[in-house]
Amino acid sequence: xxxxxxxxxxxxxxxxxxxxxxxxxxxxxxxxxxxxxxxxxxxxxxxxxxxxxxxxxxxxxxxxxxxxxxxxxxxxxxxxxxxxxxxxxxxxxxxxxxxxxxxxxxxxxxxxxxxxxxxxxxxxxxxxxxxxxxxxxxxxxxxxxxxxxxxxxxxxxxxxxxxxxxxxxxxxxxxxxxxxxxxxxxxxxxxxxxxxxxxxxxxxxxxxxxxxxxxxxxxxxxxxxxxxxx
Ligand SMILES: Nc1nc2c(ncn2[C@@H]2O[C@H](COP(=O)(O)OP(=O)(O)OP(=O)(O)O)[C@@H](O)[C@H]2O)c(=O)[nH]1
Ligand SMILES: [Mg+2]
Numbered sequence: 042x043x044x045x046x047x048x049x050x051x052x053x054x055x056x057x058x059x060x061x062x063x064x065x066x067x068x069x070x071x072x073x074x075x076x077x078x079x080x081x082x083x084x085x086x087x088x089x090x091x092x093x094x095x096x097x098x099x100x101x102x103x104x105x106x107x108x109x110x111x112x113x114x115x116x117x118x119x120x121x122x123x124x125x126x127x128x129x130x131x132x133x134x135x136x137x138x139x140x141x142x143x144x145x146x147x148x149x150x151x152x153x154x155x156x157x158x159x160x161x162x163x164x165x166x167x168x169x170x171x172x173x174x175x176x177x178x179x180x181x182x183x184x185x186x187x188x189x190x191x192x193x194x195x196x197x198x199x200x201x202x203x204x205x206x207x208x209x210x211x212x213x214x215x216x217x218x219x220x221x222x223x224x225x226x227x228x229x230x231x232x233x234x235x236x237x238x239x240x241x242x243x244x245x246x247x248x249x250x251x252x253x254x255x256x257x258x259x260x261x262x263x264x265x266x267x268x269x270x271x
Contacts, residue, residue, distance in 0.1 A: 052254045054271045055261040056102075058125055058139070063101045066121040066141065072167055076121055078174040081140040081264040086165060087181030088191055089147025092211035092247055096181060097122070097144050099247035100257050107144045117161065119168055120144040124264075140176070140264035143168075148191050170202045177205055177263035179256075184210040184244070187224045188231055200237045207239045207263075208232055209256065214246040 042050070069075050085093040094107035094116055107120060125139035145168070146161035169178060178199060182188055199206050208228055213221055225242050232238040243259070245252035261269060 048255075048258070050270065051258040051262065054269070055258040056254065057271055058261060059101050059257060062123070062126040062138075063103060063106060063142075064123045064126060064138075065106060066123050066138075068118040068120050070118045070164075072164065075119070075168070075172075076141075078172060080137055080174065081176035082121075082143050082172065082174050083140065083176055083260050083264055084143040084145060084169065084172075084178045085181065086145050086169070086178055086195065087147060087209075087211075088183070088189065089153075091147065091181045091183050093147065093181055094144055095247040096179075096209065096211060096245065096256075097142055099245075099250065099253050100260065101142070116144055116146045118146065119164065142260075148195065166198060169199060169204055175204060177207065177260070179209050179260075180206045180238075181209045181211050182228065184213050184221055184224050185216050188228055193231075196235050196238060200235050203237060205237050205239065207241070207243060207256075207259065209243040209245055211245055211247065213244050213251050214249045 067074070067076060085097055087093055097107040098104060101122070101124070106122065108116065120143065122142040122144070123138035124142060126136065145165050148158070148162050148165065169175065180192065180196060180199070182192055196206070210221070210225060210228065216224075221244060225244055229240065229242050232240060232242065243252055243256050245256060247253070
């Protein structure tokens with residue numbers, strides 16, 4: 042198979058997986074409420090309002106499974122979503138999902154009370170640092186703004202914790218293609234200096250669907266292994 046055909050097959054398999062069951066599991070306002078760490082997890086992190094919840098909705102092909110809003114600071118807990126829950130057999134416990142997506146509160150939101158932001162930040166950091174089943178983190182960056190110091194701080198923390206992450210530029214529909222290219226190149230150059238960052242930068246628009254199929258395939262490969270085809 043050509044490389045292109047292989048990529049198309051991966052995207053097709055990932056799309057099939059996400060068109061199956063995707064279910065909200067629970068919302069954890071504190072670490073003690075986290076679910077049992079029994080399947081791989083993919084975490085969505087980034088500044089407030091960057092588009093984490095919208096990206097989760099776009100990847101799963103659901104309009105509003107994760108709550109997105111015009112009000113920054115919408116997501117205030119770690120929200121877990123089960124992907125690929127097997128058929129429930131009568132009289133037996135429900136099987137495990139294949140993996141989980143975790144929508145997180147944003148960091149760097151100036152308008153929320155400092156104490157509240159500190160609480161979210163510490164929750165996010167403790168989760169990212171200590172979660173053994175964390176297969177990959179997506180660090181979302183608004184393509185209009187590029188990397189900010191709060192992103193760099195988060196990236197450095199992930200480097201130190203040896204948590205591999207993909208940088209995802211969001212809201213690509215909001216800027217000119219030429220400007221997007223410039224931001225992507227700058228971001229890639231900075232990513233090179235971070236040991237745990239993937240070299241490839243994902244360009245996405247949850248609104249227009251740009252880059253979603255490829256990111257979906259990457260997320261499935263991160264969670265279930267490169268060879269997974271369903
Ligand atoms: N044009 C455009 N708007 C987007 C896109 N993604 C998200 N938005 C908008 O950006 C705003 C914030 O999106 P959310 O998904 O709630 O962002 P978030 O990162 O989850 O925000 P917090 O939970 O507050 O941290 C909403 O008004 C979305 O409709 C996109 O790809 N294109
Ligand atoms: Mg959100």
